[in-house]
Amino acid sequence: MKSIAIMGASGHCKVLADMALLNGYDDIVFIDKNPEIDMLAEYPVADEDTDLDYYIEHHYDFIVGIGDGKIRRKVQEMLEERGADIVSLIHPSAVVAYDVKIGEGTAVMAGAVINPSTVIGKGCIINTSASVDHDNVIGDYVHVSVGAHTAGTVTVGDNSWLGIGTIVSNNIDICADTFICAGGVVVKNLTKPGKYAGVPVRFVPI
Template identity: 55%
Template sequence: MMIKIKSSMGLEVIGTSDRIFEHIDEHEIFVGIGDNNTRQRIYESLETVGAHIPVLVHPSAVIGDQVNIGKGTVVMAGAVINCCTNIGKGCIINTGSTIDHDNCIEDYVHISPGVHLAGSVRIGHGSWLGIGSVVSNGVNIAKECKVGAGSVVIKDIIESGVYIGTPAKRLR
């Protein structure tokens, strides 16, 4: 049995995802999917056909001067992004996370709730930082990395993989 949802969180539901391309000329379309690879695949297919993909910023987020945020990125409640930071397209900057000055967050990165990035940090394309993880000043994290919940990254991660612990070490 198919359930027809007419609204969600006070917003009208106009159709299912299999009908998304019918609406690209009428509405902005935001890809709200947590998985980085799936989000990227759908975002790129929408971008190819000219969909307008907005940036969403919660009103309680704090955004400093000279911060660039790419299309399709969401900044959730209580997040803080300080000056001179660049955030790529299709990213998730989740609840209560902090990104200090002069950071570079590449495309399709997921910064989980309560993550803290010090200054001059670079996070590579498609990486995922788990809830409550911390990245020290000047550290670079390679593309396609997963950093486990509560992990502390104190030196560069130069190889894609899964990293956990304090200090973070490669699991696989």
């Protein structure tokens, strides 16, 4: 039997459960802090406060199903400290070049493409139909949203989020803690953390 525990109980977690099934897992459980939830779709939801140690001690594989990168980092680092076996999940329809390096806890969704000589960090989400071209360096806990595309030789810093449909031109560096709004087009390096929007993107003061 192949077993996996998915941290969280949300729509994103349901997508991860489907990917787990397609990767041969036949024992799937969600773990969440909300004691009022005991089922999500057809899968049981265990209580994090009382049940987490059981799944770690019984050597379940773990992945974090939380969309917010900072929370995802916090939960994954907690699991690492407790000795959990953290895995990545890659949808069978994704196209991942032979030499791509993918960190623990990363999810590569249906229809995504990751081209050669790219490095993907820990705890990332490469979402449905996103593409990451050759020689990219994607930092830890980055979310490349549905239909977002990065051209060749792009660097994206830790904890950043490329919104739905984002386009990043080639040879671009995006600093850590950057949020690109849906449909944004990045044609210059972004060196200041924060929120950007538009075509091309401009910094959005809070």
